[in-house]
Amino acid sequence: VKKHYIFFSLLGLAVIPILLFKSTSEEEKVTHSKWQRPPLDRQNILLDYSPNKSNKKRMSEKKTRKPAALAPQKSFASKFEPHPDFKLKGYTIAKDLGVMPKKRYNSGLGELIFDDGKNIFYRRREKDPSTLVAFSAGRNKFFPLSTILNLKGIDQEERQQLKNQGFEEYHYIPALKIMFIKTAQGELEKTYHELGSKGLQVQLEVLDERPRPH
Amino acid sequence: VKTKFLAFFLIIPLLSQSCVKDEGKIPVSANTAGGATFDDNDVATGTIYTGSDPLTAQAWHIKNTGQKAYSQTAGLSGQDSKINDAHELGYTGKNIRIAVSDSGVDLAHPDLSGNQLVGEHRNYFSDNPFDWIDAFPVHQGDAHGTAVTGIVSARGWNGIGTRGVAPDSKFAAFSFLLEDFQDSNDAFFATSYKARNLDQTQGDFDIFNYSYGRRQYKFWEIDGDEMDALESGVTLGRSGKGSLYVQSSGNSYIDFISSYFFFGNSNMDSSLSSPHKIVVGALNANGVVASYSTPGSNIWVSAAGGEDGIIEPAIITTDITGCDAGYSFTEILNLLFDFGSHHDNGGCNYTNRMNGTSSAAPVVSGVIAMILEAKPTLTWRDIKHILAVTADQVDTTAPNNLPHPGLFLGQDLLDDLLISDIATMPIGYVYDVKWMTNSAGFKFSNWYGFGRVNALQAVLMATTYNSNLSPQLSFEDVEYGPVNIIDFSTDFAEIPITVSDQNMIIETVEVQVAVNHTSPQDLALHLVSPSGRVSRVILGNNNAYFDSSDNHFSALTNAFYGESSDGVWRIRVYDLRQNGEEGTLERFVLKIRGRAP
Numbered sequence: 001v002k003k004h005y006i007f008f009s010l011l012g013l014a015v016i017p018i019l020l021f022k023s024t025s026e027e028e029k030v031t032h033s034k035w036q037r038p039p040l041d042r043q044n045i046l047l048d049y050s051p052n053k054s055n056k057k058r059m060s061e062k063k064t065r066k067p068a069a070l071a072p073q074k075s076f077a078s079k080f081e082p083h084p085d086f087k088l089k090g091y092t093i094a095k096d097l098g099v100m101p102k103k104r105y106n107s108g109l110g111e112l113i114f115d116d117g118k119n120i121f122y123r124r125r126e127k128d129p130s131t132l133v134a135f136s137a138g139r140n141k142f143f144p145l146s147t148i149l150n151l152k153g154i155d156q157e158e159r160q161q162l163k164n165q166g167f168e169e170y171h172y173i174p175a176l177k178i179m180f181i182k183t184a185q186g187e188l189e190k191t192y193h194e195l196g197s198k199g200l201q202v203q204l205e206v207l208d209e210r211p212r213p214h
Numbered sequence: 215v216k217t218k219f220l221a222f223f224l225i226i227p228l229l230s231q232s233c234v235k236d237e238g239k240i241p242v243s244a245n246t247a248g249g250a251t252f253d254d255n256d257v258a259t260g261t262i263y264t265g266s267d268p269l270t271a272q273a274w275h276i277k278n279t280g281q282k283a284y285s286q287t288a289g290l291s292g293q294d295s296k297i298n299d300a301h302e303l304g305y306t307g308k309n310i311r312i313a314v315s316d317s318g319v320d321l322a323h324p325d326l327s328g329n330q331l332v333g334e335h336r337n338y339f340s341d342n343p344f345d346w347i348d349a350f351p352v353h354q355g356d357a358h359g360t361a362v363t364g365i366v367s368a369r370g371w372n373g374i375g376t377r378g379v380a381p382d383s384k385f386a387a388f389s390f391l392l393e394d395f396q397d398s399n400d401a402f403f404a405t406s407y408k409a410r411n412l413d414q415t416q417g418d419f420d421i422f423n424y425s426y427g428r429r430q431y432k433f434w435e436i437d438g439d440e441m442d443a444l445e446s447g448v449t450l451g452r453s454g455k456g457s458l459y460v461q462s463s464g465n466s467y468i469d470f471i472s473s474y475f476f477f478g479n480s481n482m483d484s485s486l487s488s489p490h491k492i493v494v495g496a497l498n499a500n501g502v503v504a505s506y507s508t509p510g511s512n513i514w515v516s517a518a519g520g521e522d523g524i525i526e527p528a529i530i531t532t533d534i535t536g537c538d539a540g541y542s543f544t545e546i547l548n549l550l551f552d553f554g555s556h557h558d559n560g561g562c563n564y565t566n567r568m569n570g571t572s573s574a575a576p577v578v579s580g581v582i583a584m585i586l587e588a589k590p591t592l593t594w595r596d597i598k599h600i601l602a603v604t605a606d607q608v609d610t611t612a613p614n615n616l617p618h619p620g621l622f623l624g625q626d627l628l629d630d631l632l633i634s635d636i637a638t639m640p641i642g643y644v645y646d647v648k649w650m651t652n653s654a655g656f657k658f659s660n661w662y663g664f665g666r667v668n669a670l671q672a673v674l675m676a677t678t679y680n681s682n683l684s685p686q687l688s689f690e691d692v693e694y695g696p697v698n699i700i701d702f703s704t705d706f707a708e709i710p711i712t713v714s715d716q717n718m719i720i721e722t723v724e725v726q727v728a729v730n731h732t733s734p735q736d737l738a739l740h741l742v743s744p745s746g747r748v749s750r751v752i753l754g755n756n757n758a759y760f761d762s763s764d765n766h767f768s769a770l771t772n773a774f775y776g777e778s779s780d781g782v783w784r785i786r787v788y789d790l791r792q793n794g795e796e797g798t799l800e801r802f803v804l805k806i807r808g809r810a811p
Contacts, residue, residue, distance in 0.1 A: 042467075042503055042622070067431075067735055067757040068632040069474035090435060090761055101398040118398035131403045138761020139432065148406035152439070171344050171409045175416060175446045176439060180409045185400075205408050211426045211485075213317065213358040213391055214462040214572040 066138075073140050079113050080123075080135065085189070091134040091143070091206055097121055098130030099144045114142045129186025134206040144207045147183045149192060152201040154179040167195075267368075269376040269564055273530050274499050275365070275518035275577055276301075276377065281499075283520075283527035284551040284558075284566040289499025293608075295517055295577060296670035297379050300584050301370070305673045307380025307583030312366060313419040314576070316359030316426065318351035319387035320534045323360060323563065325368045325375040326385075334386040334417075338410040349387035356393050357533055357540035361568040362425045363387060364532025366576035366583070375564055376530050379580025379669075380587075388414050391426055408439070415443040415459070420452055420586055423579040424461040425572035427486060430478030430508060431471055432759035436768050437485070444490040448594050456594030459491045460579045462571030464508030468619050475631050476757045477619050480510025487512050487770040489722040489807055492582075492598060495662055496520070496574040499527040502609040503661045507571055509646070511751045511771035513663035514598065515605050517577035523567030524549065530566050531573075537562035581669045588676040595683045595721065602775060604672045605665035607657050609648060616646040616661075618755060636755045639790055640704050645738075646750050653745035654719075654776025660750060663772060683809055689716045689779060690805040697799040699731060702792035706740070707799040711783045713744070718779035718808030725751060725804055727785055728766040731797025735760055738788045741771055744781020749773035754790035766801070779806050 080094035097113060098121070105112070105120035110128070114121040121142040124130055132145040148170050154162070154177050162179065163169055170180035183191040188204075195202040270276055272283045277298035280291035311331065318337065321330055335349035351359065363385055370381025390410060415422065428434050444459055451457030463486065466478025480486045486493050493512050496504040496519025503509075504519045520528035534540030537554040542562040554562040578601075585597055592600070620628055620637030628634050639645055649659045658664060697707040720743075727739055738754030751769035785802040789795070 042505065067474055067476060067759060068636075073473075099403075101400060101402070103398075104400075136761055138759050144403050146406050147404050148409065150406070150408060170406060171413065173409075173412050173416060173443075175450065176412060176443055178412065178439060180406050182404070185403065205406055207403070207405070207407065209429065210407055211391065211428050213393070213426050214465050214570050214575075 075140055076114060076135065076142065077137055077140075080133075083132070085193070086204060088134060088204055088206065090138075091136055093145070093204070094133045094135055094142070096123055097133040097142070098124030098128050099133050099142070100130055116142070119144060131185050132188060136208075145188065146205040146207050147185055147188055148205060149181045149183060149188070149195065150203040150205055151179040151181060151195065152203070153177055154200070167191075266371055266373065267375060267377040269530050269558065272566070273376055274527055275520070275529055275573075276379070278499060278501075281527065283499070283523070283530055284556065285521075285523050285525060285527045287526050289527050290501055293497075293499065293501025295581065295667050297577075297581070300581075300669040300673050301381075303670070303673065305584040305587055305669075306370060307367075307383035307580060308587050310380060310383045310421065310583035310586050311419045312380070312383050312385045312421045312423060312579055312583060313388055313414070313417060314359060314363045314366065314385050314423045315388035315390040315414045316362050316423075317356040317391040317393060318349045318359045318389035319363045319385070320360045320532075320540075321348060321350060321387065323364075323532050323535055325372070325532050325563070326360070326363060328369050328372070329367045329378075329382070329384055331384045331386040335388070336386070336414070337389040338413070339389055339392055343405070343410065344413065349389040351534060352389065352392060354534065354539035355543050356391075357543070357565070358391065358393075358425070358572065359387060359389070360534050360540065361531045361565060362423065362572055362576050365529060365568070365573055366423060366580040368532055375532065379577050380583035383580065383583045386417075386419065390414050408437070411437075412439060412443045415440070415447050418451075419457055421458045421460060421579050421582055422447070423576050424459065425570075425575045427462060427464050428483045429469070429471065430464050430466040430480070430482040430758070431469070431476045432761065433482050433767065434484050436487070440485060441488055444488050448490045452594075455592065458579075458582050458594050458597060459488075460575050460582065461486060461491050461493055462575040463493050463495045463510055463513050465506040465570045466508045467506050468622060474757065475623070475633065477753070477755070478508040479753050479756060480508045480512050481752060481767075481769040482756075482758060484768050486510070487724065487768055489724065489770060490594075492578065492601070493663070494571060494575045494578045496569075496571040497608065497662075497666060501666070504569070504571075507574075507661065509660040509753070511660055511749050511769065511773055513660065514772055515578060515601050515664055515667045516608075516662045517574040517581075517667050519571055519574040520569040523565075523569060528567045528569040529573040530564060531568045533563055533565040535561065535563045541565035541567060578667050581667050581672060584669055584673050585676045588673040589679055591682070592676060592679065593682050595686065596679065598721075599683060600672050600675050600679065601667055602656065602664040602772075604668045604675050605663070606668050607649065607665045608662060614648045615644050616648055618645045620755070633757060635792060636757060638792075640702050640788075642704050643788065643790065646753055650747060650749070650773060652743070652747050652774055652777050656775050658749075658773040658775070660753070664775075686721065686807055686809060687716075687718050688805060688807045689713060689718065690803070692801065692803045694801050695799045696730070699729065699737070699787050699789050699797050699799055701789050701794055701796050703789065706786040706788050708784050708786045709799060709802040711802060711804045713780050713783060713804075713806065716779045716806070717811065718806060719811055720774045720777045720779055720806055720808045722770055722772060722807045723749075723774055723804070724768070724770045724807075725785060725802065726766055726768050727787070727799070727803070728801035729787065729797055730800050731765060731789075731795065733791065733793060733795035734765050734767075734797075736789050736791035736793070736795060738790055739767060739769065740786040740788070742784040742786060743774045743777055744783060745777055747774065747777070754788060779808055
């Protein structure tokens with residue numbers, strides 16, 4: 001009984017702020033390393049389980065493609081113009097949005113579109129050199145693009161040639177022949193096209209969610 | 215619901231009080247380790263040991279004598295990986311080189327500093343991320359890496375603290391993970407996760423320990439470059455014998471992010487579906503699956519991970535030194551042990567609350583270090599083989615059929631979470647099974663892999679292991695649909711692939727399955743081998759995101775290890791949710807890796 005009491009208490013802690021405040025922020029507020037779940041007893045429930053057991057209560061409404069969530073989300077897909085020059089599997093690159101660390105953003109920079117808790121994604125003005133932005137339609141979230149470009153299939157000779165041409169190396173992994181090229185905010189598109197025009201396999205990198213401690 | 219919210223705060227003082235009351239009630243039980251006899255009761259009353267490791271008396275993952283490990287309840291005596299037995303035979307992972315890629319390590323920790331590989335640490339968050347000097351944690355709360363490293367490589371028999379599973383192994387700390395303590399800044403945009411991720415697979419190390427992973431609320435795409443990097447490691451590492459990559463399966467059995475619940479599967483993190491990794495699930499001190507441990511057919515073995523350390527035992531290990539850093543820094547309950555109020559941990563240099571599959575992975579890394587010490591000529595595949603053959607089957611009590619984890623939440627909560635029907639299966643459908651036996655005689659489980667790693671049997675087998683496995687072969691084929699997937703039914707959509715004249719003994723099987731379906735999170739995927747055995751490679755009704763452009767699943771299963779490759783393979787897709795959503799099975803790619811008989 002005590003275990004269940006604690007478990008539901010923790011669930012309450014997690015669920016209530018969402019229900020009460022209806023936060024629109026997409027920031028994940030809970031991590032495993034800080035929130036440790038009291039033990040579930042997987043074994044006990046098995047004693048009462050049979051595979052044919054059915055619940056009488058069922059939802060009448062149809063599910064959508066997305067998982068069932070507590071807070072309905074407005075789609076951000078209509079909030080930006082797709083960039084015609086960039087194709088990236090799983091993402092759409094926004095032509096008219098930029099991103100800025102939250103503490104440096106002010107409304108004068110442009111309309112706030114999305115706040116991930118750490119960064120502000122906003123409608124950037126022409127010649128604003130801020131970092132490009134990728135959109136994940138499935139998750140309805142924006143992510144910054146790295147200013148580092150990935151180049152595949154670069155041997156040592158090509159690597160040296162690129163360095164001689166003034167490209168700044170961020171890192172090189174010889175076993176994989178992958179070279180990482182440093183650019184700056186506002187120069188990413190130019191450098192991407194410059195390397196692409198040389199026939200090199202150049203790739204953008206989305207700064208998506210990082211792995212977390214298990 | 216408000217009552218539940220308030221109840222959480224009301225229970226905090228109760229928990230603290232119970233811990234206070236618990237002191238001095240630790241049962242008396244003998245724990246023989248390293249030639250010295252310890253007594254839990256003596257530890258609790260502060261007896262100082264010389265020439266040994268006092269906290270090892272509470273380290274049930276080394277030897278389970280039914281210790282409480284400073285929690286409220288005792289584990290089950292004997293439920294361990296026989297690590298102490300291997301130590302007593304003299305195996306300690308001597309000089310085996312382990313890269314712990316994590317959140318950095320307190321390199322000055324007195325129980326760790328003597329085992330570090332000076333000059334080989336990497337700090338990917340320094341100003342020049344590939345100019346490595348040290349790997350101290352970036353933030354005083356980044357304690358995870360110090361705890362993981364202590365589990366595998368804390369010094370043994372030095373008169374302080376605890377003991378690693380491989381106490382004479384040597385570690386290099388990679389500061390690779392970064393907890394989200396600090397604000398974003400412009401420098402963040404000038405980083406490359408991919409560069410760090412690929413780099414941390416490379417180097418002259420015997421074992422790479424990865425106690426981390428992506429949140430399993432969605433199906434993450436495979437990074438082909440990462441797969442190439444791992445292949446390079448098992449091909450070139452250890453002078454061609456192959457480095458070992460050990461990774462935790464995840465803590466998402468039941469999990470949630472900000473707005474919804476999901477039910478994780480280690481195949482959702484495609485990085486774990488590499489045949490070159492050893493994926494590890496977690497057990498608690500009673501020797502059964504830990505409450506959080508993510509299941510998946512890509513799990514190889516399981517090991518101690520523990521529970522919360524408050525009610526049930528977690529793992530005792532090293533913490534960032536001092537009472538203003540590490541677990542004591544992140545402390546929310548000010549528990550006696552972590553916070554330095556317990557005489558066994560006055561300096562706050564240890565924690566009793568490390569848990570998760572993060573803890574299970576370094577246990578296995580430590581066992582592998584001992585195997586390598588016993589027989590350095592073993593290849594990475596020989597070691598996987600030894601782990602599988604010697605693992606102990608655990609949790610064999612009936613029933614064998616497993617329910618959807620949503621049943622643990624209860625119907626009222628499922629209703630509140632808008633997933634009322636998620637745990638309801640079509641009549642006659644079995645969500646998962648605890649154990650299956652394949653035609654080669656291996657017992658396999660999505661919860662446990664081949665079972666709990668057994669250090670004693672593994673080192674013994676290694677010492678008498680005379681011939682390496684023959685070179686690895688592979689076979690790949692694809693077949694196409696479409697085949698209709700029926701909503702909420704035990705009728706399945708199936709595509710077969712016939713394998714002939716390959717004559718391989720199977721090591722791993724990978725599948726890629728493309729569907730055209732409006733609700734792919736409803737789908738379960740079963741792979742049926744020519745022997746008729748079934749591996750549930752994706753468990754259905756997981757409530758996961760699915761933003762792949764062509765709705766394809768990637769998964770790996772170890773369930774058919776040792777079976778024959780030839781015959782008809784079938785992928786079967788079931789729709790487990792009654793919501794009118796239907797679709798088609800479009801493509802089935804099968805890749806088998808194995809060896810000649």
